[in-house]
Amino acid sequence: xxxxxxxxxxxxxxxxxxxxxxxxxxxxxxxxxxxxxxxxxxxxxxxxxxxxxxxxxxxxxxxxxxxxxxxxxxxxxxxxxxxxxxxxxxxxxxxxxxxxxxxxxxxxxxxxxxxxxxxxxxxxxxxxxxxxxxxxxxxxxxxxxxxxxxxxxxxxxxxxxxxx
Amino acid sequence: xxxxxxxxxxxxxxxxxxxxxxxxxxxxxxxxxxxxxxxxxxxxxxxxxxxxxxxxxxxxxxxxxxxxxxxxxxxxxxxxxxxxxxxxxxxxxxxxxxxxxxxxxxxxxxxxxxxxxxxxxxxxxxxxxxxxxxxxxxxxxxxxxxxxxxxxxxxxxxxxxxxxxxxxxxxxxxxxxxxxxxxxxxxxxxxxxxxxxxxxxxxxxxxxxxxxxxxxxxxxxxxxxxxxxxxxxxxxxxxxxxxxxxxxxxxxxxxxxxxxxxxxxxxxxxxxxxxxxxxxxxxxxxxxxxxxxxxxxxxxxxxxxxxxxxxxxxxxxxxxxxxxxxxxxxxxxxxxxxxxxxxxxxxxxxxxxxxxxxxxxxxxxxxxxxxxxxxxxxxxxxxxxxxxxxxxxxxxxxxxxxxxxxxxxxxxxxxxxxxxxxxxxxxxxxxxxxxxxxxxxxxxxxxxxxxxxxxxxxxxxxxxxxxxxxxxxxxxxxxxxxxxxxxxxxxxxxxxxxxxxxxxxxxxxxxxxxxxxxxxxxxxxxxxxxxxxxxxxxxxxxxxxxxxxxxxxxxxxxxxxxxxxxxxxxxxxxxxxxxxxxxxxxxxxxxxxxxxxxxxxxxxxxxxxxxxxxxxxxxxxxxxxxxxxxx
Numbered sequence: 043x044x045x046x047x048x049x050x051x052x053x054x055x056x057x058x059x060x061x062x063x064x065x066x067x068x069x070x071x072x073x074x075x076x077x078x079x080x081x082x083x084x085x086x087x088x089x090x091x092x093x094x095x096x097x098x099x100x101x102x103x104x105x106x107x108x109x110x111x112x113x114x115x116x117x118x119x120x121x122x123x124x125x126x127x128x129x130x131x132x133x134x135x136x137x138x139x140x141x142x143x144x145x146x147x148x149x150x151x152x153x154x155x156x157x158x159x160x161x162x163x164x165x166x167x168x169x170x171x172x173x174x175x176x177x178x179x180x181x182x183x184x185x186x187x188x189x190x191x192x193x194x195x196x197x198x199x200x201x202x203x204x205x206x
Numbered sequence: 207x208x209x210x211x212x213x214x215x216x217x218x219x220x221x222x223x224x225x226x227x228x229x230x231x232x233x234x235x236x237x238x239x240x241x242x243x244x245x246x247x248x249x250x251x252x253x254x255x256x257x258x259x260x261x262x263x264x265x266x267x268x269x270x271x272x273x274x275x276x277x278x279x280x281x282x283x284x285x286x287x288x289x290x291x292x293x294x295x296x297x298x299x300x301x302x303x304x305x306x307x308x309x310x311x312x313x314x315x316x317x318x319x320x321x322x323x324x325x326x327x328x329x330x331x332x333x334x335x336x337x338x339x340x341x342x343x344x345x346x347x348x349x350x351x352x353x354x355x356x357x358x359x360x361x362x363x364x365x366x367x368x369x370x371x372x373x374x375x376x377x378x379x380x381x382x383x384x385x386x387x388x389x390x391x392x393x394x395x396x397x398x399x400x401x402x403x404x405x406x407x408x409x410x411x412x413x414x415x416x417x418x419x420x421x422x423x424x425x426x427x428x429x430x431x432x433x434x435x436x437x438x439x440x441x442x443x444x445x446x447x448x449x450x451x452x453x454x455x456x457x458x459x460x461x462x463x464x465x466x467x468x469x470x471x472x473x474x475x476x477x478x479x480x481x482x483x484x485x486x487x488x489x490x491x492x493x494x495x496x497x498x499x500x501x502x503x504x505x506x507x508x509x510x511x512x513x514x515x516x517x518x519x520x521x522x523x524x525x526x527x528x529x530x531x532x533x534x535x536x537x538x539x540x541x542x543x544x545x546x547x548x549x550x551x552x553x554x555x556x557x558x559x560x561x562x563x564x565x566x567x568x569x570x571x572x573x574x575x576x577x578x579x580x581x582x583x584x585x586x587x588x589x590x591x592x593x594x595x596x597x598x599x600x601x602x603x604x605x606x607x608x609x610x611x612x613x614x615x616x617x618x619x620x621x622x623x624x625x626x627x628x629x630x631x632x633x634x635x636x637x638x639x640x641x642x643x644x645x646x647x648x649x650x651x652x653x654x655x656x657x658x659x660x661x662x663x664x665x666x667x668x669x670x671x672x673x674x675x676x677x678x679x680x681x682x683x684x685x686x687x688x689x690x691x692x693x694x695x696x697x698x699x700x701x702x703x704x705x706x707x708x709x710x711x712x713x714x715x716x717x718x719x720x721x722x723x724x725x726x727x728x729x730x731x732x733x734x735x736x737x738x739x740x741x742x743x744x745x746x747x748x749x750x751x752x753x754x755x756x757x758x759x760x761x762x763x764x765x766x767x768x769x770x771x772x773x774x775x776x777x778x779x780x781x782x783x784x785x786x787x788x789x790x791x792x793x794x795x796x797x798x799x800x801x802x803x804x805x806x807x808x809x810x811x812x813x814x815x816x817x818x819x820x821x822x823x824x825x826x827x828x829x830x831x832x833x834x835x836x837x
Contacts, residue, residue, distance in 0.1 A: 073554055074516070074536035081478070081517060108537075115538040115695075117520030118478055136800045136822040177822035180800040 050123055050164050052093045059097065061086050066101035075102055076112055080119060089123045125160050125167030127205055130184045134173025137181040141194075145181050146170060148195035152202055166202070207498040209382050209505055212373060219374030222280060225300040226363050229345040242280055244321050245299040249362065250283035251290075251450050252482050253443075253604075258310055259283075259294035265313035266296075270321070279321055282368075285361035285451015289349055290604035292332055297344065297362065304344035306332040335601055335623055352621050354583065355607050356591045357405075357444075357567040361451030366486050369493040372454040378499055380573035381458050385465060385507045393466040394420055397569070400577035401589030406434055406525075406562030407637065407666045408742075409588070409655035415559065418549035419467040422557035429469035430553045431460050431511075432560040434530055435476035435483070438522040439638030440689060442669035444593040445563035447605050449476070449483040452567065453490035457500065457513060459566035462573065464511040467559050472511065475530050477518040487515060522693035526741045527552075527560050529695070540697045541741035562667070564593055584610035588654030598635075598671040599625050611652040614644060618672060629674035633757065637666025639686040640746035642753030643679070662753050664746075678775035679758040680765055684712040686750040694743065701744030704735045708751065715762065717778040718769040725762055729755070777821050780836050786811035788833035795825035795834065 065082045069075035079102065083094050090113050099106040113119045131137075131146050146168075150156060153166050160167040176182045179191025183198070190201055221240050226247070248254075248263040266281050287295050292306035296316070303326045305316070312330060319325050331340040334347055341347050355361075364371040372378070384393055398413030419429065433456060437445040449456065460472045476484055491513050494500040502510045516534045523529045524539040531553045533539035552558025568590060572580045581589050588610040594617065597603050601623030608617060614634060618624065625631055633643040642663035644651075651657050655665050673682065687709045696702045711728050714720045732748030739745045755762060764770050771779040784795075784804075789811040796804040796812065803819040806812030814825070814834075826834040 074534050076536035077516065077519065077533065078536075081519065111538050112536070115521065115540075116518075119519060134822075136820050136824075139820055140800055177800055177820075178798045178824045180822075 136177035223374040251286040254293040287362040405564035431472040459569035678773035698740035
């Protein structure tokens with residue numbers, strides 16, 4: 043499950059943690075507190091890394107496994123942040139037959155991350171997506187809202203380097 | 207707040223609220239002493255807001271201010287008028303003039319011509335498809351004529367952020383009367399007499415449910431009232447519209463429920479995907495509290511009740527009652543076995559009453575107008591009205607509320623305005639991924655809970671998706687299954703694995719690799735799922751397949767035996783061809799084909815190598831002669 047483990051180092055600030063503790067304080071003792079706490083924690087940190095889950099588990103006096111169980115159950119909770127540059131490689135049929143698999147491989151190799159992952163510096167995240175309707179330019183990928191077409195593995199490296 | 211204070215607010219507000227009558231029958235005598243002659247209401251429901259209705263509202267307010275009209279015209283936001291297809295929608299009272307597809311830049315003209323000079327802006331009036339002239343009054347449209355608004359009675363009339371406007375239209379009067387004049391058992395008896403049934407889908411008699419929870423014993427006396435606002439069916443949005451347009455009707459009904467069953471705490475479980483509804487509800491709860499309509503000692507009667515919001519986090523299964531309660535308890539939203547039923551052992555193991563938003567929205571009306579009035583509407587076993595969300599291949603997409611017993615033909619052909627593009631009706635899906643499809647031959651069946659069951663569909667929460675001849679029914683069944691596969695919580699095996707296997711088998715068929723044996727396996731598997739899944743999500747998951755198999759078996763067989771998709775939807779079974787009569791060999795299509803599947807010499811008809819073609823459709827897009835078709 044790509045959702046469950048992140049390579050990004052935890053960068054929560056003491057202020058954010060303090061904010062989280064206040065949230066925990068607000069809900070502590072209330073029945074069913076875990077959900078609203080996780081929801082507000084995700085608003086504070088943008089995602090729910092292990093460190094945050096530990097703070098919540100300790101704060102609410104619940105087993106970490108239970109917090110993790112809730113965080114992994116609901117589609118809205120994510121344990122992986124999105125990068126500053128979100129890469130989506132199209133895996134639609136047109137792109138696939140034109141070598142999208144090699145494009146994915148090139149991105150993975152160059153950035154040393156897997157599909158669904160993020161680079162440790164939080165700069166790039168990689169997801170594969172369904173057809174984005176640019177079949178004439180296949181194979182394509184998007185970085186944030188920018189579309190890059192007629193890709194080759196070499197071109198991918200060039201494009202990625204331009205973001206450095 | 208005392209009951210006298212409630213009456214005073216009502217009397218004070220009524221002066222201008224009386225002007226807001228959709229049929230244009232405003233009570234004009236109240237105009238004479240009132241400086242306000244015109245009222246402009248802008249729909250700010252999520253649908254209209256996505257096409258800039260908030261900017262329209264601001265522009266109108268600014269224009270009115272610039273013209274020095276701020277004390278002579280009221281400009282308010284309001285909830286859904288229902289005709290979302292014509293959005294953004296603006297209504298001008300007292301005439302009830304209805305403007306469609308308004309843009310922010312139209313604000314000046316509306317203020318100048320209509321508000322100041324008194325001449326409606328012809329250009330912006332709504333035009334019905336079948337008529338030559340425009341229809342200035344919404345009330346006179348074909349869309350509106352067959353409707354009866356009870357659950358949506360205040361949507362499009364009041365500003366949902368203003369509690370006083372709700373009070374002006376008899377809001378909280380039902381609560382006041384119930385608390386001062388009725389016993390809890392009296393309330394339940396009235397509800398039973400009204401014949402109201404659960405609008406969430408199953409249609410369980412609401413009064414009976416209240417009775418069970420009323421009778422249930424709680425050791426420490428704690429009971430809960432819950433509201434299911436986790437509206438997850440693709441295509442259904444009536445609960446969101448009620449909350450965004452008339453939140454107090456839900457709050458008032460839940461408070462009445464609290465009195466009837468002996469509870470002082472309620473929870474509204476609402477999906478996080480509805481941010482605007484959450485905001486409206488939050489602010490409504492705070493207002494009700496500040497007026498003392500929620501909290502301790504309501505109307506000085508000694509009865510106390512308060513409400514809390516709980517947000518979902520993106521899990522469809524949490525619309526199931528036991529899963530919803532587990533989720534409020536702050537756990538993974540997995541369902542559990544019943545019995546014990548929630549009426550005896552629900553939220554935090556206490557007796558709990560759970561109703562859906564639309565069910566609650568009917569309740570204040572029932573107590574204002576009497577259960578007999580409600581029971582007089584509808585069919586023998588299904589009383590009152592039902593809200594449907596019209597979607598799919600239909601002209602007037604939007605929200606409609608009709609008396610039970612209305613035929614599907616009236617809803618689709620009259621209210622919905624028929625199918626666009628001269629296409630032929632094929633089927634209508636009710637009940638979303640748990641429901642079934644209704645075909646042409648059953649269009650004249652009066653809709654109620656029983657009749658829909660008897661024709662192999664179900665009422666469901668009220669999503670109504672219309673499909674025409676261009677829709678492939680196998681593909682539709684696959685679409686719903688895909689949704690269920692994603693949303694199955696995984697707790698019980700039949701649902702977790704069964705839905706996945708069904709999806710795989712349907713995929714096989716749509717790819718032209720299916721066998722007749724597969725159809726048999728599908729039917730068997732559906733039977734297992736129905737009988738052995740833990741909750742309604744799994745038990746009803748086979749419905750879309752079974753109902754399409756029953757009504758459109760020939761279409762399945764065409765996929766399996768002839769390897770053809772009659773509707774031309776399933777990609778693997780259709781191919782692109784070039785019409786040699788039309789093609790002039792201009793050379794455009796070979797240039798864009800990503801796989802080099804188009805052959806031919808310049809100025810002579812080209813051909814497509816179907817073995818190479820990946821059916822991306824680029825060639826058909828660039829062909830200026832329309833020579834490339836799919837079949």
